[in-house]
Amino acid sequence: MPGATDRVSKSAMERARALLREAQRVVVLTGAGVSAESGVPTFRGAGGLWKEYRAEDLATPEAFARDPRLVWEWYGWRRRVVQQCMPNAAHVALAAAARARAGFRIVTQNVDGLHAAAARAPNAMPLELHGSLFRVRCTVCTERREEDGAIDATSRETLPTCASCGALARPDIVWFGEALDSAVLGEAVTLASSADVCLVVGTSALVHPAAGLADLTRRNGGSVIEVNVADTPLTGTATVALRGPAAVIVPELLAGESTE
Numbered sequence: 001m002p003g004a005t006d007r008v009s010k011s012a013m014e015r016a017r018a019l020l021r022e023a024q025r026v027v028v029l030t031g032a033g034v035s036a037e038s039g040v041p042t043f044r045g046a047g048g049l050w051k052e053y054r055a056e057d058l059a060t061p062e063a064f065a066r067d068p069r070l071v072w073e074w075y076g077w078r079r080r081v082v083q084q085c086m087p088n089a090a091h092v093a094l095a096a097a098a099r100a101r102a103g104f105r106i107v108t109q110n111v112d113g114l115h116a117a118a119a120r121a122p123n124a125m126p127l128e129l130h131g132s133l134f135r136v137r138c139t140v141c142t143e144r145r146e147e148d149g150a151i152d153a154t155s156r157e158t159l160p161t162c163a164s165c166g167a168l169a170r171p172d173i174v175w176f177g178e179a180l181d182s183a184v185l186g187e188a189v190t191l192a193s194s195a196d197v198c199l200v201v202g203t204s205a206l207v208h209p210a211a212g213l214a215d216l217t218r219r220n221g222g223s224v225i226e227v228n229v230a231d232t233p234l235t236g237t238a239t240v241a242l243r244g245p246a247a248v249i250v251p252e253l254l255a256g257e258s259t260e
């Protein structure tokens with residue numbers, strides 16, 4: 001495989017490495033693109049559709065209220081897809097950097113659990129902005145639980161229910177039109193505002209408030225490094241934009257960060 005510097009200009013890669021070396025605090029913001037080389041379909045790219053539905057048609061409270069069976073069937077499919085995927089070289093390199101240096105935190109929009117699977121230590125665990133495919137929560141009470149089993153969506157009666165009150169359970173995921181958990185968002189805002197570098201990997205930077213985190217870093221005097229296969233709304237203001245697949249660029253960018 002060609003090295004990342006064959007695709008990306010050497011000076012851009014060197015500049016990004018120098019920014020990371022000099023930074024005390026680094027926040028990494030990832031999106032679906034970081035998991036693309038693991039085989040997880042991105043939302044807005046090819047393969048982002050399930051049957052004829054787009055994510056925006058199913059990942060909403062209205063869609064769940066209208067047809068919980070259909071929405072659970074989709075999440076059951078997504079669980080099965082992700083369970084066949086492994087963390088790729090980008091997840092592994094980010095986790096190693098987080099283990100190796102204090103002040104390096106991973107914040108993800110992904111619900112696929114692949115950063116957590118690569119973590120191997122508490123300080124490499126990601127802050128999951130949009131929840132997890134592997135947690136459910138009650139639609140009535142406050143019950144939440146980890147769950148990674150198959151979903152039986154053959155009828156409304158077979159869908160997951162709350163272990164304490166018996167009401168219908170839902171994926172513990174932040175849907176379109178819903179607010180992020182305020183404690184989780186507050187932590188992400190603090191990390192982004194105080195970061196010397198925000199490293200943005202594989203996100204279309206379209207969905208707020210996550211998309212605004214890099215701007216917080218920039219407005220507070222920090223730098224933004226973007227890794228993506230395509231331009232995004234962030235590219236114009238990024239300090240350095242590295243074009244290419246995350247699983248190639250990120251390990252090369254972080255080479256030498258960890259001594260493991």
Ligand code: APR
Nearest residue numbers: 031032033036042043044109202203204228229230245246
């Ligand atoms: N390496 C790097 N970037 C990649 C790769 C790759 N191999 N493959 C795709 N990308 C980029 C695409 O160019 C795009 O900019 O990853 C981005 C994926 O964008 P989306 O599919 O829109 O995913 P994301 O930005 O994570 O979506 C944000 O929207 O659907 C909701 O809540 C959901 O968390 C999700 C949020």
